[in-house]
Amino acid sequence: MRLSARRLRRLPAVVLPQAPEQGWLLEAVRRFDPDAATVESGISFGAGIRLAGPHPITAEAAVKVGLPPGSAWVVSDSGPFETWLVRGLARRFGGFAHLPQPVVADDASEVVIVHTPRQVSPDELGARLPGLTAGPPEDDGSFFLTSPHSPIRVRCDGPDVPSLRWLLPLALGPMRQDPGLHGYRFGSGDGHGVRPAAVAAIEFAQGVGGVATDRDRFRVSDPEDPALYR
Numbered sequence: 001m002r003l004s005a006r007r008l009r010r011l012p013a014v015v016l017p018q019a020p021e022q023g024w025l026l027e028a029v030r031r032f033d034p035d036a037a038t039v040e041s042g043i044s045f046g047a048g049i050r051l052a053g054p055h056p057i058t059a060e061a062a063v064k065v066g067l068p069p070g071s072a073w074v075v076s077d078s079g080p081f082e083t084w085l086v087r088g089l090a091r092r093f094g095g096f097a098h099l100p101q102p103v104v105a106d107d108a109s110e111v112v113i114v115h116t117p118r119q120v121s122p123d124e125l126g127a128r129l130p131g132l133t134a135g136p137p138e139d140d141g142s143f144f145l146t147s148p149h150s151p152i153r154v155r156c157d158g159p160d161v162p163s164l165r166w167l168l169p170l171a172l173g174p175m176r177q178d179p180g181l182h183g184y185r186f187g188s189g190d191g192h193g194v195r196p197a198a199v200a201a202i203e204f205a206q207g208v209g210g211v212a213t214d215r216d217r218f219r220v221s222d223p224e225d226p227a228l229y230r
Helices: 005-010 022-032 059-065 080-093 122-128 170-177 194-208
Strands: 013-016 037-039 042-045 049-057 070-075 096-098 110-116 143-146 152-157 182-188 211-214
Touching: 005 059, 005 070, 013 080, 022 042, 022 080, 022 170, 049 059, 049 080, 070 080, 080 096, 110 194, 122 194, 152 194, 170 211, 182 194, 194 211
Parallel strands: none
Antiparallel strands: 013 070, 013 096, 037 042, 042 049, 049 070, 110 182, 110 211, 143 152, 152 182
16 A cells, blocks of 8 residues: 555654565564564554555655655554654664654653563662662652763652653563663763663663663663664
8 A cells, every 4th residue: 555645744754765575574573563463465463553665665655654764663543652662663674764743752861761570679689799789769659770980870660650651661571561660771871871871771681670660661681782782
């Protein structure tokens, strides 16, 4: 089915300079939603949302809609999950994220977020993250682990923190429904702590049975994942 310029302008899309193999694209989408599946003309994820493509963007069409030429995959609806998916795919495949709707504001200093099905006690946190110490609790019950000698900082969220329950990553799968869910946001206080924060977060997730996702809500298991540095 031909993709109209009007539809392309109003829906999130990822434009890639070269179309990846379908298997590679599906594998990437499954890091965003493990239940993603191939359907006619694309990939289905979330609650029946579709990522349809590839649609060729010729040089003429690119000028008309204000996008780079290449191959486009268009999401069937607009919202935060669609924004994160498009943005994450663009990072992974070196493409362009077309985001016509206002983008959900994230903390730019956060590198990897780890969700766990249980609360990790301060003593265990200290043992697993040596050198970091907990500060006083915030009004919402969260607290920070920091160190003057480390670029890493960790925000620890409990079940009562609104940000923990707001639009939980699809990558968590059944863990999204766990009543004891906790979140640990590993970030960098400067621009040079991305890799240390990613290493610490992924090791922490593996040690406590958690799930680590990047800022676009894609599962990450390797601190060398290029998407963390784009």
